[in-house]
Amino acid sequence: MANDILKVTDLRKTYGDLIVVDGLTFSVKRGEIFGILGPNGAGKTTTLEMIESLRPADSGTIYLNNINVDKKPYAVREIIGIQLQSSNFYDKVTLEEHIEMYAAIYGRKVDVLELLGRVELRDKAKAYVEQLSGGQKQRFSIAVGLVNNPKVLFLDEPTTGLDPQSRRHLWELIQQIRNDGVTVIITTHYMDEAEVLCDRIAIMDEGKIIALDTPPKLIKALLNRGFKKEVEVHQASLEDVFIDLTGKALRE
Amino acid sequence: MNQNVKLQAVLTMAKMFIKRFFRDKVAIFFTFVFPLIFLAVFGGIFGSDSSITFRTSLINNADNEFADQFVQGLKESDLFEINTADSFNKSKQKMGRGEYDVILEIPNDFGELKQGVPSGQIKAYYDESDQQLKQAFSSVMNEILDSINKRYVSLEKPLSLSAQPVQTANLTQFDYLLSGIIGFSIMSMAIFGMANGFPADKKAGYLRRLKATSLRAWQIVAATALYYLVIGLLSVTSIVLVGILAFDFHMRGDWVSFVLFTIISIIAMFGFGLAIGGWAKNENQAAPISQLVAIPMMFLSGVFFPRFLMPEFIQEIAGYLPLSPIIDGLRLIMTESKTIIDVWPQVGIVAIWGVVIYAIAIRIFRWE
Numbered sequence: 223m224a225n226d227i228l229k230v231t232d233l234r235k236t237y238g239d240l241i242v243v244d245g246l247t248f249s250v251k252r253g254e255i256f257g258i259l260g261p262n263g264a265g266k267t268t269t270l271e272m273i274e275s276l277r278p279a280d281s282g283t284i285y286l287n288n289i290n291v292d293k294k295p296y297a298v299r300e301i302i303g304i305q306l307q308s309s310n311f312y313d314k315v316t317l318e319e320h321i322e323m324y325a326a327i328y329g330r331k332v333d334v335l336e337l338l339g340r341v342e343l344r345d346k347a348k349a350y351v352e353q354l355s356g357g358q359k360q361r362f363s364i365a366v367g368l369v370n371n372p373k374v375l376f377l378d379e380p381t382t383g384l385d386p387q388s389r390r391h392l393w394e395l396i397q398q399i400r401n402d403g404v405t406v407i408i409t410t411h412y413m414d415e416a417e418v419l420c421d422r423i424a425i426m427d428e429g430k431i432i433a434l435d436t437p438p439k440l441i442k443a444l445l446n447r448g449f450k451k452e453v454e455v456h457q458a459s460l461e462d463v464f465i466d467l468t469g470k471a472l473r474e
Numbered sequence: 475m476n477q478n479v480k481l482q483a484v485l486t487m488a489k490m491f492i493k494r495f496f497r498d499k500v501a502i503f504f505t506f507v508f509p510l511i512f513l514a515v516f517g518g519i520f521g522s523d524s525s526i527t528f529r530t531s532l533i534n535n536a537d538n539e540f541a542d543q544f545v546q547g548l549k550e551s552d553l554f555e556i557n558t559a560d561s562f563n564k565s566k567q568k569m570g571r572g573e574y575d576v577i578l579e580i581p582n583d584f585g586e587l588k589q590g591v592p593s594g595q596i597k598a599y600y601d602e603s604d605q606q607l608k609q610a611f612s613s614v615m616n617e618i619l620d621s622i623n624k625r626y627v628s629l630e631k632p633l634s635l636s637a638q639p640v641q642t643a644n645l646t647q648f649d650y651l652l653s654g655i656i657g658f659s660i661m662s663m664a665i666f667g668m669a670n671g672f673p674a675d676k677k678a679g680y681l682r683r684l685k686a687t688s689l690r691a692w693q694i695v696a697a698t699a700l701y702y703l704v705i706g707l708l709s710v711t712s713i714v715l716v717g718i719l720a721f722d723f724h725m726r727g728d729w730v731s732f733v734l735f736t737i738i739s740i741i742a743m744f745g746f747g748l749a750i751g752g753w754a755k756n757e758n759q760a761a762p763i764s765q766l767v768a769i770p771m772m773f774l775s776g777v778f779f780p781r782f783l784m785p786e787f788i789q790e791i792a793g794y795l796p797l798s799p800i801i802d803g804l805r806l807i808m809t810e811s812k813t814i815i816d817v818w819p820q821v822g823i824v825a826i827w828g829v830v831i832y833a834i835a836i837r838i839f840r841w842e
Contacts, residue, residue, distance in 0.1 A: 276686060299688045310683035314497040319490055326486035327689050329479035
């Protein structure tokens with residue numbers, strides 16, 4: 223379908239006897255936020271790495287923006303942005319210098335302050351990455367992922383370890399990026415995050431996709447199967463209390 | 475993307491690496507201060523020969539009391555630093571390295587009575603290019619012999635000196651040392667700096683992030699090599715400057731040959747750092763291999779003492795270690811006025827090592 227920016231067909235990967243990715247077939251629509259959920263070891267990261275052309279697949283095909291990832295990995299790398307789980311930036315190098323270096327790698331002219339402004343780090347342009355807080359590092363990581371004006375942005379557990387304020391802040395940023403026309407593919411452990419953020423989600427387990435739909439439809443399907451929550455439904459959660467008491471503003 | 479853009483990226487990265495280097499005080503210390511401390515220590519020990527002592531290798535072939543007393547007199551004088559020796563060739567080699575100023579040979583008939591007075595002719599050998607020394611030494615020695623002669627009163631001088639030149643490279647100990655220190659600092663930057671720096675960068679995940687861009691392996695290898703080339707040249711410059719200013723080093727050869735040969739040496743030697751560091755996943759893998767490569771070179775390539783003092787079979791092998799032609803080439807240019815063309819055998823061996831090691835380095839490079 224022309225509207226699909228990513229098309230994965232029968233993707234497989236094994237390490238020795240261990241089947242990590244077991245015949246995945248799915249597609250991602252242009253301009254959506256697509257979530258990949260699953261317990262640890264479900265094969266999420268391996269799947270992402272194969273799509274990002276960082277790891278060869280055993281079999282199956284991946285087309286990203288109609289480019290065969292296996293045949294033209296560098297063409298794919300030019301149109302994707304990546305944020306990795308841990309901070310991967312040189313110490314003793316400023317944010318500004320990092321952006322300039324990445325821009326040079328892609329051969330692009332980038333308005334550094336404008337880009338840093340998008341992730342609200344304009345005033346940190348001359349700071350080193352190691353001087354940033356956790357939330358700031360994640361936002362910077364996203365800024366670097368946007369240097370080449372990518373068509374698809376991959377986020378690997380972007381809010382892990384952040385406080386509630388930073389998480390909500392990052393969600394807004396991700397939604398904004400999507401509104402700018404970038405397709406976002408995100409992995410997460412947090413169901414509330416997936417529910418708020420994702421247009422569609424794929425739930426993975428043991429290398430297979432066991433469910434794929436919009437969050438409301440997945441919930442509805444569960445309820446249709448006769449599921450009932452045991453506990454009474456709270457009108458507010460503890461996080462709501464926390465946010466109400468401490469405010470929504472970022473603490474950095 | 476065209477090739478120009480890729481080269482531009484290499485330059486931008488190299489520039490960033492250099493900036494980053496100068497923000498790292500530990501790296502600055504080990505790259506610049508450490509070799510200079512080295513220089514100060516060794517330069518201080520073997521250093522400049524500004525005193526008026528003649529460092530003399532004495533070969534006494536005479537076996538009589540007169541000769542013994544004469545030698546004793548020389549030893550007690552502040553003008554001479556006497557080292558007794560028995561092989562002329564060994565002494566000559568040492569004089570060639572600047573350990574001695576003069577070789578003094580006392581013949582076996584020295585001090586034998588002729589017409590009632592002790593007579594004989596001492597031979598003094600000095601470096602042919604050192605005319606100043608010849609004059610100074612001859613006048614001092616003649617005065618001593620004259621004063622002895624006067625005691626025996628004779629019209630014809632029974633004791634006299636005949637000064638004869640010997641061809642050596644005319645090095646001071648420091649000049650000899652300097653080329654070794656430059657070679658050593660190039661090697662240590664490559665093998666202890668680069669080979670450990672790369673795995674540390676991998677461990678920190680820097681390269682993992684870069685791999686996800688359109689950056690090619692050769693670009694990061696080239697950027698790193700370029701960055702180290704700049705730092706390496708700065709380091710060598712600081713060593714040579716201190717050598718000139720503090721230890722009165724004299725460049726005998728031409729600077730163009732010196733700079734060219736230094737650049738070739740740095741690039742080739744850094745191939746080893748790139749190969750080890752590019753291959754190793756972490757410092758634990760890099761460290762033992764670095765030691766394995768560096769230590770034999772450190773001791774066998776003539777950094778601190780010349781190779782010709784080693785057993786012959788070791789000399790043969792050591793000559794092909796990559797650091798050996800580097801130090802030999804530097805020494806020939808710096809102390810024997812050779813040009814880059816004269817040292818083509820050294821350039822050749824260094825270049826062969828360079829080609830081989832870079833081919834290996836790019837092949838075994840790992841991003842993580």
